[in-house]
Amino acid sequence: MDSEVLAQLTEILEEDQISTNDTILEHHSKDESYHAAHLPEVVLFPRSSEEVSRILALADRTKTPVTPFGLGSGLEGHVVPSSGGISIDFSEMTQIIEVREDDLVVRVQPGVTRSMLDNALKKYGLFFPVDPGADATIGGMTATNASGTTSLKYGVMKDQIRSLEVVTPQGEIIKTGSLALKSSSGYNLTDLYTGSEGTLGCITEITLSLYGVPENITAARATFPSINDAVDAVTSIVQAGVPAARMELVDEASIRQVNRLVETAYEENPTLFLEFHGNEAGLKQDVQFTKEILFDNHCTDVIFEKDNQARMKLWEGRHNLAYAYVHDYPGRSLMVTDVCVPISSLAEAIIFGREQLEENNLPGGIVGHVGDGNYHAFIMIDKTDEKEMQKADDFNQAIVEHALSRGGTCTGEHGVGIGKKKYLEAEHGAALGVMKTIKKALDPNNIMNPGKFIDIE
Amino acid sequence: MDSEVLAQLTEILEEDQISTNDTILEHHSKDESYHAAHLPEVVLFPRSSEEVSRILALADRTKTPVTPFGLGSGLEGHVVPSSGGISIDFSEMTQIIEVREDDLVVRVQPGVTRSMLDNALKKYGLFFPVDPGADATIGGMTATNASGTTSLKYGVMKDQIRSLEVVTPQGEIIKTGSLALKSSSGYNLTDLYTGSEGTLGCITEITLSLYGVPENITAARATFPSINDAVDAVTSIVQAGVPAARMELVDEASIRQVNRLVETAYEENPTLFLEFHGNEAGLKQDVQFTKEILFDNHCTDVIFEKDNQARMKLWEGRHNLAYAYVHDYPGRSLMVTDVCVPISSLAEAIIFGREQLEENNLPGGIVGHVGDGNYHAFIMIDKTDEKEMQKADDFNQAIVEHALSRGGTCTGEHGVGIGKKKYLEAEHGAALGVMKTIKKALDPNNIMNPGKFIDIE
Structure with a gap:
């Protein structure tokens, strides 16, 4: 330069x-x-x-x-x-430009963080549901099409975005989408820029859908003798059509991290964290039905966290798990796998991941937004140990290949960036060529985030 | 040729x-x-x-x-x-390739119609929710990003599509997306081809999300002294967060068409057709709350259609309204407006449309998926009468301009095709240039549906 x-x-x-x-x-x-x-x-x-x-x-x-x-x-x-x-x-671009209370819509600048938005919405009785764990910026969450624990009910980032302002690589300021809830007008540029990871331009404004704070919320922890039983329970709940808002799997190793981090004494067994949103009567019936399914799948204990503080603590533990691992392994770095598979393949995918983790003797645990078919292995690696790095990379690759063979994706929510670039050919085949054609057409000088998930030569 | x-x-x-x-x-x-x-x-x-x-x-x-x-x-x-x-x-491509019951997913060829799919899914206790009225093909519905009465709860076509097989203009067969429920892997080509109206290639296979048939369904008709009251009721229900599955406005003229078409004797006043899906207890509470909101907004009568046949009749009338108008005006052609606006602008948008319709003395009526902010004016025009054609076109333009000035879109679900092409510049501004760049890059010889919504010169 x-x-x-x-x-x-x-x-x-x-x-x-x-x-x-x-x-x-x-x-x-x-x-x-x-x-x-x-x-x-x-x-x-x-x-x-x-x-x-x-x-x-x-x-x-x-x-x-x-x-x-x-x-x-x-x-x-x-x-x-x-x-x-x-x-x-x-x-320096952290303005919450406009809350359109009646339209359940907010316009924000890209630097606004999740917690800044949460705080601003409180007085309206509204909330924004996508919670990727980290207190990320809305711009970053848009760029990676992030999701999180509540996506089961509310959807991922792309489902919330009505409109974007984007600066193209040539410096043109464009607006995609509209304030309307739906549209069939022209190519869907909003969803093209969402998840494009800064390779097509800079997102400078985001218009998001909002939701009323649910009338009633019930959270629960359900423990199981094995991960397999826990995942079977999730699959059954999804297939039965129970409209759960959150269904998270936390394995034994990760429950230990939660307990240390937020000073809880949760039973250290494979656990599902569940949450239901709705009206009082409907919720009661959903919870009752869910309980039956849980016990049918060998659940040993379900504890309902009705108290708001206990509920907050539960999700605080889940959201800060990555940090818990990082603090527990000083000097090591975090690698997180992120495959997402069709729900019928979830149990075998997680069992496969678990076996690979143990076989390779890699320190870490498994958690996941299992209602979506998305799970993560947190692995704490020593970046100075070439052999271990190779082992971790092989592990990640084995998990990705397994997911792709089941019709899944190499990344459910973290994005491609540097880490998943090498799997795009296997996942997308000839469609990767179409992606490259688009990149080349929209950013011919390849200035936007070059070297990241898409190469044009 | x-x-x-x-x-x-x-x-x-x-x-x-x-x-x-x-x-x-x-x-x-x-x-x-x-x-x-x-x-x-x-x-x-x-x-x-x-x-x-x-x-x-x-x-x-x-x-x-x-x-x-x-x-x-x-x-x-x-x-x-x-x-x-x-x-x-x-x-000749009407195969239902695979029903993945456990994954709530179906793979179909583009020629499969909505009713073919409905019939095939019955034995699984599953259903596909998008119902644009006509017994359209899934390929056509994908190409226009169609929606319909249930989109309020289940979303539009793009929300259902996990994966597409597309033949590019060069004859390459590509696969977009995956079987996973969510993904952050590369550019979202699925949503780019969805709604591209045959201008970027041919869609040859569609993988769709399915839903379990709701445990309980309650439908209702609510009549109002004025359209304004009916729309105010809808706005209040949406803002209160009641999870209605369907909320349709049918004006007096259109209720008369329904009565003639399906031989009902519905009161001929502005009417909302409502439907709720869910568990029994939750539904009861939702219905009770909705009733209160309806009467707060001057509703004169609510009739619940608990009987399955009465409920089917209600929706049959609504779905076949376009045909009812066509049959009632032999020799005339159908023009349907299709704007979608933010919900806070819906009442004034519909009142504006209604006034314009009356002022111009155009035969027709107003209906709409009003929970989404989307409404249609059905106008029966005499194509041989140049003056009337001009009047109808001016009417359509006035409605579109009104919607765009409120941050809405010129087409909520019908697509651009020939009819809305002239409004794209006003709606998308510089973003239309990006759409043209994409079209030019992916179909440089402009063979795919040329002359339709996008021109490249």
Whole structure:
């Protein structure tokens, strides 16, 4: 990146919006995963879509790589500026632009975090359901099509997004979608940019659907003698059509982490964390039916957390599991697998993953949004130990290949980034060619997050 | 289209799969709307994706226009072969390939109709929820991102589609998506092809999500002194978060059509058709709460149709309304508006539409999937009367402009086709340029449904 580009940036941004400070560069070189860091040459902090537009136009003209950065809570290296160049940090674009209470809609800037949005919505009695665990930015969650524990009932990011403002690699500001709940008007650009991981432009505004806080919420913990029984119970609940809001599997190792982290004394056996949202009478009937299915599947104990604080604690434990593992293994790095399979293949997929974990003697545990067919193995790896790294990578590959052979996907919610790039050919075949054609057409100079999931040569 | 192309087609297909018969050409020249017909030069009836692939490869090589045809039940002229060439009819591709009962998934060929699918699913206790009224093909419904009365609860076509097989304009057979319920793997091509109206390729296989037949269903008719009151009631129900499965507005004129069509004696006042799906206890509570909201909004009468046959009759009347209008106005053609607006603008949008209809003295009525913010004016026009055609077109334009000014869309579910093409610039602005770039990249010879919603020059 030549000094001419840096000089031109000073014509677009104030001095305090441009940083080449070592600590800042270092902070923008990595995410929370095991992926190798790479420094950007400069970090920019735009305050408006117009500034982003001028930055991208300059980058395109000078063929300078651009990597968008939310909070760095990703798990596949999306924000690592693999080719150097510019890291655009959205932490100065954190406005909640408009809450349309009557339309159950909110417009936000990309740097708004989940907790910022939660707090702003409280007074309206509304909430935004997608909870990927980390307190990620809405921009980052949009870029990876994130999901989480409540996606079973409410859907993933793409199901919530009505409209996006995107700055194209050429610096044009476009608006996709509309405020309407549905549309058949033209190509669905909203869903194309959602999950495109910063490879097609910068997302500068997101319009999201909101929901009324449920009238009643019931959470429960159900313990099982084996993971197999727990997964069978989940499969039966899904197939019976019980509208559960959350169904999370937490294995023994992970329950131990939860207990240490939030100081609970949950029984250390394979456990399902469940939650139901609805009206009082309907919920009672759903819970009763679910209980029957759980016990039919050898559940040994179900404890209902009616108290709001006990319920919050349960989900706090689940959401912070990744951090619990990281703290428990100082000096090691986190690798998280993320396959998603059709529900009928879930039990064998998890059993396979569990066996592979034990066979390879890798420290970690298994958790998952099992109602969706999505599960994660958290593995704590020593990045300096080449042999262990290879073992962990082989493990990840075995899990992905197993999922793909069952018609599943290599990533249910974390995205491709660096880590899953090598599996795209196997998953998408000739469709990957279509993706490349789109990338080439929309970003011919390949400035947007180059080296990440899609290569164009 | 030169005779050389016709000759080469005989190398791909059997004789009985190629037709230049006048009646057949005529049948493939139009849909159910007012749009001007245009004859194709040949109609092809492929029986496999491979045959479609060879047809498209030939068409691309010879720059021959191709227009896919499902059943011709569309309302915006999508299947009209405006540039002549080939019409591909999918009526020989009607296989229900696989019902994965445990995964709540079905794989079908594009020529399968809604009623064929319904019948095949009955024995599994499963159903497919999207019901656009017409007994359309799943291929056509995918191509237009169709929706219908139950989209309020279950979502639109794009929410049901897990995977597509698409033949690209170059004749390559690709698979998008997977069997998994969610994915963050690469660009979302599934949602790009869904709603692309045959302009990016031919859809040759669709994998859909299914649902268990609801344990309990309650339907109701609620009558109001005015449309305004009816719409206010809908808005309140949506904002209160009552999970209704269907909420349809039928105005006085349309209730008269329903009464004549299915021989009912419904009160001829603005009416809401409602339906709730769920467990018995929850449903009771939802219905009670809804009743209170209805009467708060001046509802004069609510009649619950508990009997299954009475319920079926109610929806039969609603679904066949377009046909009722067509039969009631022999010699006239159907124009249907299709805007969708944010729910807070719905009342004023419908009142505006109603006023415009009366002011212009156009025969017809208003109905709508009002829970989604989507409403239709059915207008019966005399295509030979230029003045009336102009009046109807002005009316459509006024409604669209009103909707766009409220952040809505020109088409909630019917698609763009020929009829809404002129509004895309106003709705999408610079984003239309991105759509054109994609079209140009994926179909550089512009063979797929040329002249329809997107032009590339």
